[in-house]
Amino acid sequence: xxxxxxxxxxxxxxxxxTVTLSCTYxxxxxxxxxxxxxxxxSRQMILVIRQEAYKQQNATENRFSVNFQKAAKSFSLKISxxxxxxxxxxxxxxxxxxxxxxxxxxxxxVTP
Amino acid sequence: xxxxxxTPKYLVTQMGNDKSIKCEQNLGHDTMYWYKQDSKKFLxxxxxxxxxxxxxxxxxxxxxxxKSPDKAHLNLHINSLELGDSxxxxxxxxxxxxxxxxxxxxxxxTRLTVT
Numbered sequence: 001x002x003x004x005x006x007x008x009x010x011x012x013x014x015x016x017x018t019v020t021l022s023c024t025y026x027x028x029x030x031x032x033x034x035x036x037x038x039x040x041x042s043r044q045m046i047l048v049i050r051q052e053a054y055k056q057q058n059a060t061e062n063r064f065s066v067n068f069q070k071a072a073k074s075f076s077l078k079i080s081x082x083x084x085x086x087x088x089x090x091x092x093x094x095x096x097x098x099x100x101x102x103x104x105x106x107x108x109x110v111t112p
Numbered sequence: 113x114x115x116x117x118x119t120p121k122y123l124v125t126q127m128g129n130d131k132s133i134k135c136e137q138n139l140g141h142d143t144m145y146w147y148k149q150d151s152k153k154f155l156x157x158x159x160x161x162x163x164x165x166x167x168x169x170x171x172x173x174x175x176x177x178x179k180s181p182d183k184a185h186l187n188l189h190i191n192s193l194e195l196g197d198s199x200x201x202x203x204x205x206x207x208x209x210x211x212x213x214x215x216x217x218x219x220x221x222t223r224l225t226v227t
Contacts, residue, residue, distance in 0.1 A: 035215060039153075045202060045218035089153060098143070098209050099168055100216060102155040 004094050006103035013082045014111050020067075021077045021106045023092030029053075032096040034068065034075045039105075040088040048090070051075065082110045115139050118203045118219035125193055126227055133188045133222045135203030143167075143209040144186035145216065146178060149200040161186055162209040193226045200224070 003026045013019035025034070036048040049061045051068050059066050063083075067076045079086055087110045092103040118135040125131050137144060145168075146158040160168035164180045175191045190197060200221045208214035 033215075043200065043221045043223075045204075045216075045221075047215045047217075050215055091155065098160060098206075099157055100145075100147075101157075105153050 004092055004101050004103040006092050006106050008106045009104075010107040010109065012109045012111060013079070015082055015084060017082055018078060018080045019082060019108060021079075021090055021092075021108070023075045023077070023103055025073050025075065025092075025094045027073070027094065027096065029096045032094060034066075035093040035095065035100070036064070036066070036075075036077045037091045037093060037102075038086075038088045039091065040085075045091075049077065079108070084110050084112065086110050116203055116205055116217050116219040118201075118222050120222060121220065122223050122225075124225045124227065127193055127195060129193050130189070130191045131193060131224070132190070133201055133203075133224070135186050135188070135219060137184055137203075137205040137217070139205055139207075139217060141205040141207050141214075141217070142183055143206050144180065144183070145204040145206075146186065146188050147202040147204060147218075149202060149221070151199070155202070158188075159186075160209075167209060190224075193224075195226050198224055198226045 005024045032053045034051045038046045038048045051059045063080045065078045089105045091105045094101050116137045143162045145160040149155045159178045161180045177189045180186045202221045203219040204216040206214040206216050
């Protein structure tokens, strides 16, 4: 069974600063996908970034980037130049064969 | 032009009632899902269907029955509602049933409150 762990329940960051969210997972699979989803107060689930396990290069999407360490089973998300609109719950997720498993989430609060 | 739409957005009902949540996607995806988000925001898969066929059925009470009349629709029917069923239910779709190369597109959720 796979598990996804997000050890930070809440993180606070000032506008324009950088924040890093941690995520670790446990699996015996070799091929899988990892995702970060964002859930703002509107409740909508929005895909932020995804990483394919067989790709060593870390994914980047504008101000969002990941640090994927396959051997350590770690998949952290860095938000650069934080904006007020980044305030949301962030979920790390692991997908192997169609079953997306989520971590418990990290609430990010961006302050002016 | 909402990609994944679910109705209703809010549903308040009494214990013992039967209710349905509808979901439709216009992305042309083959696979649809139901996820449940509990009061602690934890998200867990309930079901997935590929081209109207059930492919994932997690440990969910028999009171929950998904129905897929066609690949663009996946409805969730819940019988004999209980207080513990209160949650936000998300519908989602993806092109790839294995989920490996196609991220999920989520609906906006249905907040179910059972009193």
